[in-house]
Amino acid sequence: MMNKRMNKPILDVSGLTMDFGGIRALDHLDFDVQDKEIVALIGPNGAGKTTLFNCLTGIYRPSSGDIQLVCPETGEQTRLNDLKPNKITEKGMARTFQNIRLFSRMTVLENVMIGRHCRTRSLILGAILRDRRTREEEQETVNKSYEILEKIGLAGQVNEFAGNLSYGAQRRLEIGRALATEPFLLLLDEPAAGMNPQETAVLVALIRQIRDEGHAILLIEHDMKLVMTLSDRIVVMDYGEKIAQGTPAQIRTNREVIKAYLGEDVG
Amino acid sequence: MITVKGVTPIDGISAFRRLFSCKKNKKIICKALKRSLLVSLWFVFLTFPIMVIKVNPVERTVSWRWGNIFYVAIGSFVISLLAKAWLVRKERLAARQQAAACPARDSIIHDLLQRPGYRYPLIILFSGVALVFPHLFSTYQANIMTTALMYIVLGLGLNIVVGVAGLLDLGYVAFYAIGAYSYALLNLHFHLGFWAALPIGGLLAALFGVLLGFPVLRLRGDYLAIVTLGFGEIIRLILENWNAFSKGPSGISNIPRPGFFGVEMSLDQAMIYMYYLMIGLVILTIFVVNRLQHSRLGRAWLALREDEIACQAMGIDKTRIKLTAFALGAFWAGLIGVIFAAKTTFVNPASFTFMESAIILAIVVLGGMGSIVGVILGALILILLPEYLRALSEYRMLAFGAILVAMMIFKPEGLIAGVRRTYCFQGRKNAAALQDDE
Numbered sequence: 001m002m003n004k005r006m007n008k009p010i011l012d013v014s015g016l017t018m019d020f021g022g023i024r025a026l027d028h029l030d031f032d033v034q035d036k037e038i039v040a041l042i043g044p045n046g047a048g049k050t051t052l053f054n055c056l057t058g059i060y061r062p063s064s065g066d067i068q069l070v071c072p073e074t075g076e077q078t079r080l081n082d083l084k085p086n087k088i089t090e091k092g093m094a095r096t097f098q099n100i101r102l103f104s105r106m107t108v109l110e111n112v113m114i115g116r117h118c119r120t121r122s123l124i125l126g127a128i129l130r131d132r133r134t135r136e137e138e139q140e141t142v143n144k145s146y147e148i149l150e151k152i153g154l155a156g157q158v159n160e161f162a163g164n165l166s167y168g169a170q171r172r173l174e175i176g177r178a179l180a181t182e183p184f185l186l187l188l189d190e191p192a193a194g195m196n197p198q199e200t201a202v203l204v205a206l207i208r209q210i211r212d213e214g215h216a217i218l219l220i221e222h223d224m225k226l227v228m229t230l231s232d233r234i235v236v237m238d239y240g241e242k243i244a245q246g247t248p249a250q251i252r253t254n255r256e257v258i259k260a261y262l263g264e265d266v267g
Numbered sequence: 268m269i270t271v272k273g274v275t276p277i278d279g280i281s282a283f284r285r286l287f288s289c290k291k292n293k294k295i296i297c298k299a300l301k302r303s304l305l306v307s308l309w310f311v312f313l314t315f316p317i318m319v320i321k322v323n324p325v326e327r328t329v330s331w332r333w334g335n336i337f338y339v340a341i342g343s344f345v346i347s348l349l350a351k352a353w354l355v356r357k358e359r360l361a362a363r364q365q366a367a368a369c370p371a372r373d374s375i376i377h378d379l380l381q382r383p384g385y386r387y388p389l390i391i392l393f394s395g396v397a398l399v400f401p402h403l404f405s406t407y408q409a410n411i412m413t414t415a416l417m418y419i420v421l422g423l424g425l426n427i428v429v430g431v432a433g434l435l436d437l438g439y440v441a442f443y444a445i446g447a448y449s450y451a452l453l454n455l456h457f458h459l460g461f462w463a464a465l466p467i468g469g470l471l472a473a474l475f476g477v478l479l480g481f482p483v484l485r486l487r488g489d490y491l492a493i494v495t496l497g498f499g500e501i502i503r504l505i506l507e508n509w510n511a512f513s514k515g516p517s518g519i520s521n522i523p524r525p526g527f528f529g530v531e532m533s534l535d536q537a538m539i540y541m542y543y544l545m546i547g548l549v550i551l552t553i554f555v556v557n558r559l560q561h562s563r564l565g566r567a568w569l570a571l572r573e574d575e576i577a578c579q580a581m582g583i584d585k586t587r588i589k590l591t592a593f594a595l596g597a598f599w600a601g602l603i604g605v606i607f608a609a610k611t612t613f614v615n616p617a618s619f620t621f622m623e624s625a626i627i628l629a630i631v632v633l634g635g636m637g638s639i640v641g642v643i644l645g646a647l648i649l650i651l652l653p654e655y656l657r658a659l660s661e662y663r664m665l666a667f668g669a670i671l672v673a674m675m676i677f678k679p680e681g682l683i684a685g686v687r688r689t690y691c692f693q694g695r696k697n698a699a700a701l702q703d704d705e
Contacts, residue, residue, distance in 0.1 A: 057580060089582035101577035103570050114570045118582025120563055124591065127562030128555050138563070181582050 010035050010072050010185055010216055011056075011093070016065035018048075018055055018240075025051040027240040029065070033185060035072040038207070038217045040227040042251075043237035044260060049220045050098055052237070053189055057095050058085040069093055072184055090118045094178035095187035098220075100170050102177070104163030108154055111162050111173055112145035115180025145180060152176040152206060168199035172206065179210065186210065188219040192226050204230055228252070236260065295355065303347040310343035311336055353677065380640065397546050401539045409542045413610065415650040416545035417603050420552045422630040422642040424599030429628065430636035431560055432592035433572030435492040437624050438479070438499025442472040442597035444506060444619035446604020451519040451614045452512075461525035465605050472601025473594040480593035484586055487575070499624055506616040518615025522608050541610055548606070552599060553639060559595065560639075568592055629667075633674055635681025644682050 009032035018026040025048045033039050041049050054060045056067060058080065067080040069091055078091050089095075094115075103111050120141055126134035149155045152172045157165060162173060171191055178186055191207070192200045200223065207230060211217055221227050227234065228248045236244040236251060238260040244251060251257055318335040322328075380386050401409035421443065428436045446468035453459040453467065483494050506513045513519070524537045525544060532540060559565050567588045570578040579585045608614045626649060634645025653663050674681070 059576065059580075084584075085576075085579040086582050086584050089580060094582075095580055097577065097580075101574050101580075103573035103577065105573060106566075106569055110566060110569075114566060114578070114583070115581050117563060117567055122563050124559070124564060124595070127564050128558050130558060130562075134562075141563070177581060 008070055008075075009033060010070050011218070012066075012068040012070070013056070014066045014068075016052070016055060016067065017063045018051055018060060019063045025240050026055065026062070026065075029237075029240070029242055031235045031242060031245060033216050033218050035184070035216055036211060036214055037233065038211055038219070038231045040231035040234045041218065041220045041237065042222070042224075042227055042234060043243075047237040048240040049237055050189060051240075053095060053187055053220065056080065056088075056187065057093070058083050058088045069185070086118065089181050089183070092183050093185045093187065094181045094183035096171075096174040096178050096189055096191060098189040098193065100174060102162040102170055102173060104161065106162060107158070108149065108160050108162055108165065108173060109142070109145055109158045111177050112148050112180045113141050115177045116141045116145060119180075119182055148176045148179050151179075151209070153202070168195050168202070171195065171199075172203070175206065175210070179215075183215060185216045185218065188217060188221075190220050190222065192221060192223045200226060299348060299351040299355075303344050303351065306347040307340045307344035311340050314339050350676070357677075401542050406535045406538045410538050411651065411654045413538070413542045413545050415647055416542075416549050417606060417610075418627065418630060418646040418650045419549050419643050420545075420599050420603050421627045422634065422646045423552050423556050423639065424596045424603075425627050426596075426631050426637065426639070426642050427556065427559065427568075427599075428592050428596035429631050430638075430642075431565065431572065432568040432589065434589065434592060435488065436495045436593075436596070437492045437621070437628065438495035438497070438502075439596070439600060439627055440619045440621070440623040441479075441499040441502035442475060442600035443604045443607070443623065444502055444616070445472045445475050445597075446601030447608040447614045447618070448506060448513060448519075448604070449601070450605040450608040451522050454522055455519055461523065461605070461609050465602060468605035469598045469601040472604065473598040476593040476595075476597030477590050479597075480590040484589055496621065496624075499619075499621060503616050503619050506619070513616070516616060518613060518617075520613045522612045522614065524612060525606075525609050541606075545606065548602065553643075557639060560637075564588070564591065629671065633671065633681060635683040638681065638683045641681050641683030648682075 011033040013032065014030050016026055016029040017024065029052065031039075041052065043049055051060065055062045062081060065081075068077055069080050069088075070077045071092055080088055080091070080093075083091070103114065106114070120137050122134040122137050126137075146155065146158065149158055152175060154165075154169060154173060154176065157169070162170065165173060175186070175188065175191065188207070192203055195203060204226060207217060207219075219227075219231075231248060234244075234246065234248055234251045235242060236254070236257050243256045243260055244254045246254070315336075318339055319332050321330045321332060323330065380389065400412060421439070425436065425439050428434050428439070449468040449471045450459075450461070450464040453464050459467075479495065479498050483491055486494055507516055509515070524532075525541065527540060560568075567578070567583050570581070570583060571585065571588055571592075575585065578588075607618070611618075630645040630649050631642055632645075633649060634643070635641025653667075656663065656666070659666065
């Protein structure tokens with residue numbers, strides 16, 4: 001592998017295994033994500049990509065293996081295996097969902113404000129007394145949320161209910177909500193699924209912009225054009241195992257990958 | 268005769284005229300007529316044993332009142348038709364609104380409260396009426412009103428748990444009982460006064476809210492409802508059977524009324540004092556609940572109601588948010604429990620049956636989940652109406668059920684739909700100017 005990198009990875013997964021009863025959904029998976037890098041996770045349906053995401057974000061508890069998250073600024077290292085989802089988000093890794101999970105009866109702004117929850121502190125007494133600190137914090141929450149909405153191009157629909165947005169806009173709002181938690185690593189689960197080419201183009205530009213602003217991105221995607229143009233590195237999975245990893249150029253010609261997608265070559 | 272609330276005859280008739288005026292509506296009308304016919308036949312069948320057969324056990328005769336069949340048939344037929352017309356009209360209105368892409372209309376009350384021109388006069392009017400109420404009417408009326416005010420606070424407390432955080436709690440009465448018994452027992456054993464017991468009762472109930480919260484953290488929906496229901500029964504059964512602790516079914520009597528700097532009060536004065544106390548507590552509750560709902564915490568509750576997994580993935584500590592909801596909901600029940608004990612000067616487990624939980628829940632659902640104005644209205648209707656309908660007291664539960672069923676059909680979102688105060692963003696400089704509606 002050419003990837004002998006000098007800097008330490010921000011996400012380091014080693015020997016990750018996940019069993020559901022007798023079914024092994026993830027089998028000794030090893031991979032890492034570097035700072036400010038776009039890594040794509042591809043594989044046929046049922047390969048275990050979303051299971052991997054759920055393990056990383058604490059929704060499932062992995063059967064064995066190790067997930068380490070390293071904050072690029074402080075160098076603080078955390079083992080994520082036994083942490084709750086909200087703790088993991090607090091540590092700096094946020095995600096979106098394959099099937100959109102917005103708070104549809106809350107406004108666009110409020111959705112993003114929810115993301116700010118773990119970065120703010122006010123409690124019951126602050127809420128009742130509404131003292132200066134609480135008011136300032138609330139104001140800051142609103143301002144920062146609005147900035148994110150401007151970035152993802154939804155500032156015009158700030159007071160709209162999230163459920164009333166178009167499909168592409170809902171996908172972008174999910175990314176915005178995740179960004180509001182101030183992550184250094186963003187996990188996107190099929191961000192372009194169901195989008196038309198125009199919406200996909202907007203999304204690609206947005207993902208690039210997010211990377212350039214200093215976030216690393218790990219994404220699951222079936223749109224190969226998007227994956228090939230966007231990612232720095234690709235990890236390919238099949239039946240819970242990693243079958244290949246490398247640059248888009250390497251993956252394109254990898255025999256294992258072609259076999260996984262198209263089936264065995266006869267002869 | 269059962270009447271369906273919510274359909275005024277004028278509404279129905281005007282809707283009908285419109286229905287008949289258009290030719291393509293004929294199909295709809297035919298269908299409605301057919302269905303109404305079926306409904307009336309069904310009602311005839313259902314009410315046959317009570318409306319037609321009359322057994323006289325003294326003279327050992329059975330009289331058949333066949334004439335009643337026609338009343339039932341015609342009555343249910345007309346009501347069913349009116350209901351159909353109302354629903355059709357509502358559907359059309361919604362369709363037209365959607366076509367015009369105008370946002371759903373707020374309820375009139377919310378609308379009025381939003382406009383400062385109406386808001387303050389309305390508030391002044393209400394507080395004026397509230398202030399002179401016990402002097403205009405008899406102490407008996409003031410007493411009933413005090414009870415209604417207590418249920419307002421109970422409803423607002425449960426509203427935090429059920430309406431805002433979306434956790435269906437059927438054992439809310441347990442916290443009410445805990446508040447009442449904590450005052451009764453503290454007074455019995457330590458001679459603690461009302462004002463000292465009030466916060467203690469509230470805090471104890473909140474503590475029990477957390478205790479209940481822990482085991483049910485993983486549960487949602489139906490499962491949560493069953494467990495909370497069980498919790499409510501456990502508390503009542505403990506109070507009923509642990510004689511050494513709670514004096515069992517005979518209860519605790521001679522609980523002192525609230526004092527007012529040691530002033531001696533007659534019974535009437537004490538009642539009126541209680542009334543003003545409750546007015547104060549209601550205002551405090553509205554203030555606190557309103558602020559809680561529109562804070563970082565309130566937002567998190569709403570998110571929890573919407574989607575638990577996404578909520579957690581966004582960094583919200585589900586455990587903490589749920590427990591705070593349970594504790595803050597239970598706190599108000601505890602306070603009202605203390606007041607209940609002081610008001611009746613007597614507590615026994617019979618006051619804290621599941622029926623109480625059901626009524627408080629009905630207040631929240633009928634009033635409109637999540638809406639403070641709705642809950643207030645719901646409490647006033649559900650508590651005052653039966654009092655003034657004493658003459659019909661035998662049909663109370665029948666009417667109660669009929670109203671709830673009718674509500675679910677015609678206004679499933681409650682009397683006042685829970686219109687939420689959302690952040691209305693108006694530019695960055697004066698960002699998040701809050702749009703008031705409650």
